[in-house]
Amino acid sequence: MIYLDNGATSYPKPSAVISATLNACKRFSFNSGRGGYSASVKTAEKIYSVREKIGDMFDYEPQNIAFTLNCTSALNMAIKGSVKTGDHVIISSLEHNSVWRVVNSLQDDGIIEYDIADFSFDEDETVNNFARLIKSNTSLIVCMAASNVFGVAFPIAKIGALAKQLGIRFVVDAAQAAGVISVSGVRDNIDILCAPGHKCLYGNMGTGFIAVREGVYLNTIVEGGTGSESVNPKQPDFLPDRLEAGTLNNCGILSLGAGIDYINSVGMNNIYRHELRITDCLYSGLSRNENVQLYCPRPQWKKSAPLISFNYKDYSSEKTAAELAEHNIAVRAGLHCSPLAHKFFNTLDRGTVRLSPSAFTTFRECEIFLNTLKKI
Amino acid sequence: MIYLDNGATSYPKPSAVISATLNACKRFSFNSGRGGYSASVKTAEKIYSVREKIGDMFDYEPQNIAFTLNCTSALNMAIKGSVKTGDHVIISSLEHNSVWRVVNSLQDDGIIEYDIADFSFDEDETVNNFARLIKSNTSLIVCMAASNVFGVAFPIAKIGALAKQLGIRFVVDAAQAAGVISVSGVRDNIDILCAPGHKCLYGNMGTGFIAVREGVYLNTIVEGGTGSESVNPKQPDFLPDRLEAGTLNNCGILSLGAGIDYINSVGMNNIYRHELRITDCLYSGLSRNENVQLYCPRPQWKKSAPLISFNYKDYSSEKTAAELAEHNIAVRAGLHCSPLAHKFFNTLDRGTVRLSPSAFTTFRECEIFLNTLKKI
Numbered sequence: 001m002i003y004l005d006n007g008a009t010s011y012p013k014p015s016a017v018i019s020a021t022l023n024a025c026k027r028f029s030f031n032s033g034r035g036g037y038s039a040s041v042k043t044a045e046k047i048y049s050v051r052e053k054i055g056d057m058f059d060y061e062p063q064n065i066a067f068t069l070n071c072t073s074a075l076n077m078a079i080k081g082s083v084k085t086g087d088h089v090i091i092s093s094l095e096h097n098s099v100w101r102v103v104n105s106l107q108d109d110g111i112i113e114y115d116i117a118d119f120s121f122d123e124d125e126t127v128n129n130f131a132r133l134i135k136s137n138t139s140l141i142v143c144m145a146a147s148n149v150f151g152v153a154f155p156i157a158k159i160g161a162l163a164k165q166l167g168i169r170f171v172v173d174a175a176q177a178a179g180v181i182s183v184s185g186v187r188d189n190i191d192i193l194c195a196p197g198h199k200c201l202y203g204n205m206g207t208g209f210i211a212v213r214e215g216v217y218l219n220t221i222v223e224g225g226t227g228s229e230s231v232n233p234k235q236p237d238f239l240p241d242r243l244e245a246g247t248l249n250n251c252g253i254l255s256l257g258a259g260i261d262y263i264n265s266v267g268m269n270n271i272y273r274h275e276l277r278i279t280d281c282l283y284s285g286l287s288r289n290e291n292v293q294l295y296c297p298r299p300q301w302k303k304s305a306p307l308i309s310f311n312y313k314d315y316s317s318e319k320t321a322a323e324l325a326e327h328n329i330a331v332r333a334g335l336h337c338s339p340l341a342h343k344f345f346n347t348l349d350r351g352t353v354r355l356s357p358s359a360f361t362t363f364r365e366c367e368i369f370l371n372t373l374k375k376i
Numbered sequence: 377m378i379y380l381d382n383g384a385t386s387y388p389k390p391s392a393v394i395s396a397t398l399n400a401c402k403r404f405s406f407n408s409g410r411g412g413y414s415a416s417v418k419t420a421e422k423i424y425s426v427r428e429k430i431g432d433m434f435d436y437e438p439q440n441i442a443f444t445l446n447c448t449s450a451l452n453m454a455i456k457g458s459v460k461t462g463d464h465v466i467i468s469s470l471e472h473n474s475v476w477r478v479v480n481s482l483q484d485d486g487i488i489e490y491d492i493a494d495f496s497f498d499e500d501e502t503v504n505n506f507a508r509l510i511k512s513n514t515s516l517i518v519c520m521a522a523s524n525v526f527g528v529a530f531p532i533a534k535i536g537a538l539a540k541q542l543g544i545r546f547v548v549d550a551a552q553a554a555g556v557i558s559v560s561g562v563r564d565n566i567d568i569l570c571a572p573g574h575k576c577l578y579g580n581m582g583t584g585f586i587a588v589r590e591g592v593y594l595n596t597i598v599e600g601g602t603g604s605e606s607v608n609p610k611q612p613d614f615l616p617d618r619l620e621a622g623t624l625n626n627c628g629i630l631s632l633g634a635g636i637d638y639i640n641s642v643g644m645n646n647i648y649r650h651e652l653r654i655t656d657c658l659y660s661g662l663s664r665n666e667n668v669q670l671y672c673p674r675p676q677w678k679k680s681a682p683l684i685s686f687n688y689k690d691y692s693s694e695k696t697a698a699e700l701a702e703h704n705i706a707v708r709a710g711l712h713c714s715p716l717a718h719k720f721f722n723t724l725d726r727g728t729v730r731l732s733p734s735a736f737t738t739f740r741e742c743e744i745f746l747n748t749l750k751k752i
Contacts, residue, residue: 001415008407009623011415018401021627025394029574029581030706031384034713036697037706039377039387069445069582072600072622098600098622104609105599198405198623205405206445206582206625221456221597223481224448224474225713231724233480246448246474247385247574249582249625251397321412330406330413337410337601348607 002329002365007148007176007307007336007356009198009205013259017202020258024251031247034227043250050257051240057260057268058178058193059186060211066243067209067253071175072098074194074210077243078171079103079142081218082192087139089114090130092154094147094341099173103142119147119344121297123155130159140169145177146305149341149352150296151279153181153303160189169216175199176305179263180272191216200271200358202263203256206249212239220245271359275306278357278366285370286310292373295345295352309345309352312373317351323376324353329369331355378705378741383524383552383683383712383732385574385581389635393578396634400627407623410603419626426633427616433636433644434554434569435562436587442619443585443629447551448474450570450586453619454547455479455518457594458568463515465490466506468530470523470717475549479518495523495720497673499531506535516545521553522681525717525728526672527655529557529679536565545592551575552681555639556648567592576647576734578639579632582625588615596621647735651682654733654742661746662686668749671721671728685721685728688749693727699752700729705745707731 003011024046030037032044051062068074075098083089089103093116103114117129130141141163146153156172163170171192174183178193179200185193190213197207212218223235224245235242263271279299286292286308293311296304312320321333334351335342342348355369379387400422406413408420427438444450451474459465465479469492479490493505506517517539522529532548539546547568550559554569555576561569566589573583588594599611600621611618639647655675662668662684669687672680688696697709710727711718718724731745 001413003415005407005411005413005416008410009405011405013401013405018398021401022394022398025389025397025580025631029385029387029389031381031581031708034384035381035706035708036694037377037381037701038704039379039706040381069449069625070622073445073598076598076600076621096601097606101599101601101609101611101621105596105611108610196623204401204625204627205407205623206628208622220481222449222452223477224452225472225477227713230473230711230713231715233477234484235477235481245452245477246446246584247572247581249445249580249628251580251627252582252625255401318412325413328414330411330415332407332411335606337603337606339607 002369004329004331004355004357004361004369006199006358007354008332010200010202010358012360013204014202014262016258016262017255021204021251021255024254028250028254047248047250047253050253053257053260054209054211058211059184060193061214064212064214064239065209066240067207067248069206070208071173071194071196074208075099075173076102077210077218077221078192078194079140080106080221082140082169082171083112085111086137087112088135088137089140089142090117090133090138092116092143093118093344094338095142095144096148096173096175097337099142100340116340119152119154123158126155127158127162131162134166134168138168140171142171142173144173144175145181145183147341148176149309149336149338149354150345151299151304151307152296153177153305156183156190157188164189176307180268180275180306181302182268185211185213197252197256197259201256202259204252207252207256210243218243266359272306274359275357276301278361278363279306279308281363281366282355283308289374295347307354307356309354311350311352317353320353320376324372327372329372378745380731380733380737380745381706381708382575382734383730384708386576386578386734388736390578390638392634392638393631397580397627397631400630404626404630423624423626423629426629429633429636430585430587434587435560436569437590440588440590440615441585442616443583443624445582446584447549447570447572450584451475451549452478453586453594453597454568454570455516456482456597458516458545458547459488461487462513463488464511464513465516465518466493466509466514468492468519469494469720470714471518471520472524472549472551473713475518476716492716495528495530499534502531503534503538507538510542510544514544516547518547518549520549520551521557521559523717524552525685525712525714525730526721527675527680527683528672529553529681532559532566533564540565552683556644556651556682557678558644561587561589573628573632573635577632578635580628583628583632586619594619642735648682650735651733652677654737654739655682655684657739657742658731659684665750671723683730683732685730687726687728693729696729696752700748703748705748
């Protein structure tokens with residue numbers, strides 16, 4: 001199989017990730033922070049080491065990293081935990097349903113109102129699009145680091161600076177950036193960073209995290225046992241316990257640790273460079289195919305996540321993907337859970353076919369894909 | 377290590393569970409329900425087969441089983457998704473913080489009021505304790521199948537019958553029962569069943585589920601991408617998508633499927649019988665030790681989950697556990713995230729030491745534990 005659906009979840013995983021999973025199942029499947037016996041304590045240390053790896057990569061304190069089921073879960077915690085009745089929220093025009101459905105639900109419940117700031121290929125214009133929408137009751141800006149459909153990156157640091165200047169909380173969905181494009185809580189002024197563990201960070205599915213800057217307070221959407229302050233009828237105030245109720249996904253978390261080790265050993269920029277070259281190769285080949293419609297300029301360093309969207313002939317995106325699947329090429333078609341992005345790029349009617357490589361994608365696979373496409 | 381902390385998470389896992397995890401990492405780590413390519417479709421089929429296994433075991437429709445991070449997450453979805461402003465809720469006097477903190481948070485937010493129904497060793501009295509608290513605005517009863525601290529089981533079927541008769545929604549936390557004591561959505565009239573996958577069901581940590589009876593509607597606490605109805609700004613109305621936003625923990629879910637297969641191959645009653653005999657052996661030995669304080673009668677078939685709590689000499693429960701840990705015996709001490717239960721049994725000051733065997737615990741281990749205890 002030629003796998004070009006790493007935007008959904010990366011495959012294959014580095015061998016060290018598989019080993020870490022197996023090792024975790026066999027040696028570290030104990031409840032950390034609950035037991036005083038050696039196996040539980042060692043497990044807690046291993047889990048904490050992954051908080052440290054994440055903290056190091058994204059510039060957060062390790063204890064302020066809470067593990068979640070996925071990025072969606074983290075975004076729900078971040079957004080719902082930040083707003084109060086009467087607040088105004090701004091999101092970007094390319095947000096995934098993991099943000100759009102959340103703010104929509106809050107608006108339906110009469111808690112917030114929200115506006116949508118348009119993306120622009122001009123960074124300053126994008127920032128201005130956010131700035132123009134700010135009201136006296138704007139308490140939160142939520143923006144993705146890069147689009148999961150079109151790959152275009154947002155000027156996160158500039159939006160972060162704007163938010164900081166005005167005292168507005170800034171939440172970033174780094175689903176398609178974490179692990180390829182550098183994202184920093186400190187440098188980019190990101191109050192809360194949400195990311196999946198199973199995409200560009202190479203951990204297993206079922207992993208994600210929410211990273212919170214020191215002093216940023218969140219209400220909880222899930223309460224339960226934390227192994228701490230057990231007589232307290234409320235969720236503890238301190239992180240990570242405040243955001244981690246119940247048993248963690250140890251095997252997943254330790255696999256994520258191995259995924260981050262893999263990235264650090266190869267070098268994030270090296271991986272990103274490779275993937276961007278692959279994306280560039282795909283883009284070039286598609287550009288030369290007169291039956292292909294592309295929607296964005298050629299992917300650029302730090303301006304794009306390594307993924308592109310296209311359509312072919314007059315086929316529905318699903319038809320193109322199905323034909324490719326017949327040739328054992330895995331791509332994703334449709335709306336990619338991001339109707340806002342498709343509305344913005346006028347592709348809501350047919351969706352797009354998305355190509356998203358990983359560190360393991362080869363130029364040979366790229367070539368096979370391009371040649372196969374010509375035949376369908 | 378002699379591991380007697382299976383109430384926290386079961387260890388070791390059956391070898392088939394480890395194999396299923398590895399197989400899932402290598403072959404089924406694709407986004408089910410999002411891609412049209414073969415690997416994604418096959419993954420979706422495998423995930424669905426686990427819904428079927430759970431459905432068969434607990435009498436729910438497979439599509440009404442949604443996978444969660446853990447039982448806590450499932451309970452939050454069940455409770456918060458069921459109530460509206462002005463509702464009255466009843467919980468038992470032994471509930472875990474995964475229920476108590478949730479209803480407490482809802483009460484603090486002015487949404488509900490709740491009362492606590494006392495457990496009794498007389499089943500009918502327990503049912504009457506719930507019945508007495510019912511008001512005209514009681515919309516929900518939440519009860520555990522068995523206590524995670526003292527092992528005592530609730531007469532779930534009788535409480536379910538009461539709830540059904542009065543049209544009150546009934547949520548059951550089967551954390552310590554699912555996989556050992558038969559629980560049936562149909563027979564026991566359980567509208568929503570929540571359970572972890574990593575305890576008596578032998579799946580990996582990071583797994584749990586919420587099972588919902590046909591026609592029971594839930595508001596959502598998490599919204600996001602579902603790969604379905606993507607243009608809909610709201611979470612889809614149908615299950616499991618309504619309760620499954622974002623990427624699932626495939627490796628965990630397929631490990632849970634293997635765990636259930638293991639239980640079915642050995643026989644749930646056979647496992648329960650073995651564990652209850654182990655518990656009985658522990659109970660007998662502890663009863664003969666004059667330095668031991670026990671809090672409940674001898675565990676009985678279908679009246680007890682296979683776990684017991686005790687204290688030793690005038691030691692804090694943590695001290696006893698620490699001494700046992702020195703001898704490589706893993707038990708859990710403290711409040712077990714269940715202050716209500718300790719309040720009820722008057723153990724809030726020192727907590728208890730909990731012993732919880734699994735299918736893999738041997739009588740030899742039991743004997744070693746009992747002899748070791750005498751020496752500390």
